[in-house]
Amino acid sequence: MDKEINQFQKDLLDSARQMKSGKAIRKTEVKLSTAAEARTRIGMSQSEFALLLGVSVRTLQDWEQGRREPSGAARTLLKIATQNPEVVKAV
Numbered sequence: 505m506d507k508e509i510n511q512f513q514k515d516l517l518d519s520a521r522q523m524k525s526g527k528a529i530r531k532t533e534v535k536l537s538t539a540a541e542a543r544t545r546i547g548m549s550q551s552e553f554a555l556l557l558g559v560s561v562r563t564l565q566d567w568e569q570g571r572r573e574p575s576g577a578a579r580t581l582l583k584i585a586t587q588n589p590e591v592v593k594a595v
Contacts, residue, residue: 536568537567537568537569537570538567538574538579538582538583538586539564539567539568539574539582540567540568541586542582542583542585542586542589542592543564543568543585545585545586545589546585546589546592546593547589550564550565550568556592556595557578557581559578567582
């Protein structure tokens with residue numbers, strides 16, 4: 505039992521040292537949805553961006569979380585917002 509505890513402590517200290525040094529064993533990347541990317545680039549809250557698009561906050565959340573896909577017109581507006589956020593901000 506003492507041997508297991510010592511090994512656990514050693515492994516835990518090694519993990520803490522790796523974290524502090526910035527060495528990652530695995531790297532996870534999360535791809536943002538088009539809606540989330542557009543909103544992030546514009547720098548608006550969900551409620552502000554939903555109001556700008558003329559949709560409910562719930563609809564925007566569904567788009568951002570991948571539960572639903574935006575319609576053709578909304579998809580085009582999101583693409584414009586992603587590629588040229590200044591244009592959307594000006595509206």
